[in-house]
Amino acid sequence: MKIMLHQCWIVLRKLKPKDPNIDKGGMNEYVTKKRELFLLEYSLAVKKGEIQLLEQMAAEEEAKLTRAEKFLEDDAILFEEFLKENDKNSVEAIKIAEQETKAKLEKVAEIKKITSKMVAIKSDISKYEDILKEYKKYKEFLLMLSPPEWQEKQRSKSRHSTDSTNAEKDEKQTEKIKKNKERKTAEGSKRGEKRVARGFLSSREARGSSRQSVKSSQQSSKISTPGNDSSDYEEDPEMFFKEPQDLLNLMTELEEQNLSLIQNTRETEEALEEFRQNAELTRKNMESESKQLKEQIDIMTDTIQREKERAADLEMKAKLFSFGQYKPEDQDKTLDTLSHKVEEVYHCCVGETEANLTTLQMLTAIEEKLGELLENADMIPKDQMSIAERAKEKERRMR
Template structure:
């Protein structure tokens, strides 16, 4: 019976792992065959029974004997435990182990009568024991798990404290290092600021010195340019023969060159300067330069009024300037080689003053000539302009006369055509020869009247063609004489004639209007005196036009807008 219980407890112990995973031990698992387990248990029991049968006699025991043997072993262990001196914790551990072992459990049942139980009771007790052991195992596992978690948390807390201490130490060292760096940076900044201020003051001093040097250089350059201008002016005033000799002399001096050794010696002495001329020489040069400056200003004042002779002089002076420019380049090249004072043609200021006075007289003559030429040019220009204006006015008047005569001719031609048409209509082919003779006589009388007016001759014995020829000649003579008559008188005569012509045209127009009015009256009298024609039948009636329909704009614009919106909405939706 005890072996079966052990087997069942082993089976339940094997199933405790399943229960520890959160499953119900009293529920049949889906992946396990209960009949297979039962067969295995039967086979194990058979094996044990075979082993018990094969045991020797002294090894075979009854159930009570087996229980007594276990009790004796328990007593022996308890007896040995009494003589052992251990700590409280070890004794508690051993007592716990003893309680958990089968021997301890049997000792607890020492004074109880052991009776045989049925299988169902045994299984129920085993089930209760398994549940208790399972709950205890679960609690112990949870306790051990919590102890492990607590230990891990304590370890983490210790590590965190350790790290915190290390961080505090590192932060303190960082703060110290930062303070030290800040102090060093402040010191460096102060030092750099002091150095910067010193450098700035030095730079300002140097810049002031440079500005002073530059101003001195500019002054010296201006003085040099002024002196160079004076020298060039004096060179230009010198005779061409002397200039040619000076150029040849400088070319000769510029030909020989120093050897390399001499150049090396000169290069080794960079501090050597040219000798300064004495102050007397500088004073004389300044006096000469001031006199030359005054003369130069006088020449500049006379520069704007030049004649062709001055242009020729300018060309010659330009050639001399080119030659002197070459001499200046030669002087510049030779001035590096020698240190002698430049030579001048003028040895005394009076020579220069005499030359300048001669040049001034020549310039005054040239200026006078140029002024006379300008006055003559102005008079010629004025005459030409007045002549041009007169010719333009005469041309304009002639063009106007031509236009008026052309228009008059066109009007007379139109009137002649109308008169001819009227004559043809009135004559209708009768008495044509008589009308032509009368027309010729009329024209002859008019031509004779014009001839008498133009020539002043009262006795006429010429034909109309000859009279017209004479009138034409007289007209040409008058046109030629018109050019000699003052323009004002011509304009007055033209205006008077134009006025007479306008009055004559106005009278003719009034006469034509009167004739036209008389003609209308005559026709109206003829119509009034004519016999009345009676009309027979109905008058023609034209078709009447239908009345035009006027569209009235509706004042209710809101309704029309709403209708338009509805139409747009529905038609667009239907599409």
């Protein structure tokens, strides 16, 4: 800008007139040059103003730059301080992590020890439970052997004792609950003060101590409860058999009773076996008799059929005799043949005769025998009768 102003100044000096006596044409040129000079001066003033503004702006920018540099320096200092604090915190965090890992490993080791102890305790508990079951079985067996009056007395005593023990347990539990509440309130107030004073690390330690206290209280409560139960089991139970000889005598009596019962059962089994054998024999005999009766029935039915046919023939012959077609000699012969045939039927159905019977008597005996056989046939089951009838029909067809 300074160089441009200097050049303008040189141009103005050249434009000034040298002689006062100038022509009119030169006057016009002079006026135009003056005008140009004025314009140049005006532009020069404008440029100076712009230069001043630019210088002010440059000064302001330089001030801003100085301020920014100061801010950067302050930020760098703060960042360095932050890094230092971060390094310190990281070192402290590493130390805390190492402490926590050590504590964790210790807790894990303690947990393993406690779990091994718990497993051993559980195994012992299972053994003692098995032993207790056996003892309970023995106790129940002895109670079963004891008389019922003594059992009722013991039941009444046990009811009274259970009521008293339940009341004592309720009182103890209420006292324990009150004590635990007081302990928790005291521990909570102490822990709050410690947390406010110590900060983050103390808060963790307080939490760990609270957990340990809770676990210890739970363990103490668990340990205290079986103590109460053990007090119940420590009481010596009353038994009816105070001496072992009494129990041995009772066992001998029971053995004798068992032996007598065993003998009775054997005798009853033998009697049942004999009864079964007799029933089997009677069944076989009945079956054989039923078969024989069926055969006799079949025979009698055949004979009846034959006799019916013969009776029809005799009726025809009697009619013929009545009309006088035959002679009396022929009638006697036919009667003799009929009597012989009746005797044969009688011998087949009834058997041999001890005395001389007439034909009418033999016929009446045959009818009685047929009636008995028919009554016995009614006693036979229908299935067997149908089977026998079918067999006889087949035999008749074969004939």
